[in-house]
Amino acid sequence: MFCENLMFVSVLNWIEVFYVLQDGEKLLESLLKSTLTLSTIFYWLPKSQGVTLRRQVRDATVEVLEGVTQLLEVLLSSPLPSLSREQLTSTGGVWSACDQFDQLPKENKGALLVVLSSQTGVVKDAIEELEQALSEAQDPFNDVLDDDQDEGNPRGNRDMYWSERDRQVMGPCQGLMKAAAGCLRKLASAVKANGDSAAPQNVAQLDDLADMSREISPR
Incomplete structure (x- = not known):
């Protein structure tokens, strides 16, 4: 009786696996x-x-394909059948990447505005970080110079605070970053009002503006 029950359970398992494999195929x-x-x-x-525009479509496409690849790797490494948190997370990542396609710009003008918005955010973050660093009395180079200290190179007292010379340099730096942010905002307004993706020459000019704006924060 035990063997019959065991055989029955085994058959049921194989039937379940068969249908799972069919659905998977x-x-x-x-x-x-x-x-x-x-x-x-x-x-x-x-x-x-x-x-x-093509770069942004390419990046969105690659993000979807990488998400699918990760999901397949998770599924292949999971026991069959199962539903783990990692599978749900990977599935959500694929859906999120697919949803981004609805937000992609339809022309090069919109693609340039995406670049300008991103660069404006980078400059804004840099300004806020610098202002925060200047307002804090604690060690300004703590994150930068820790490696030297670990290697047995003691830091001098001058590295523990903002010197007057440092602050004199930081002032023009702040001004330069704020000017960059202002230029990006004005450029975005001009593109919104006058940007045109109809003629090939105009499309090329929009690409040139995108390349130049990326120079603000080169990677």
């Missing part, structure tokens, strides 16, 4: 078609529509 076929479609759409987007 259909899912993988659908995933393959979607991946090929997504890649084809990107490659069909001509550079004449704007390099800036």
Whole structure:
């Protein structure tokens, strides 16, 4: 009787695995078609529509594909059948990457505005960090010079506070960053009002503006 029950349970398990594999095969076929479609759409987007736009579509496409790859790796490393927190997290990452496609700009003008907004945020963060560092009385170089101290190079007293010379340099730096932020805001306003992606020459000019704005915070 025990052997019969064991055999019955074993058969049920194999039936469950069979249907899971069938569903998985259909899912993988659908995933393959979607991946090929997504890649084809990107490659069909001509550079004449704007390099800036194409980069953002490429980055969004890569993010989806990387998310799918991570999800598949998680599924392959998980026992069958199972539902773990890691699987849910990876699935959510894929959905989040897919949702970003609805927010992608439709033309190079919009792509440039995305770049300008990003660079404005970088400059704003830098200004806030510098102002916070100047307002704090604690060691301004604590995060920067810890490695030297660990290697047996003691720090001098001059590295423990902002000197008068440091503050004299920081003033113009703050002014330069605020000027950069102002220029980016004015450029964004000008692009919103007058930007045009209709003519190839205008598209190229928008790409040039995007490249120049990235020089504010080169990576």
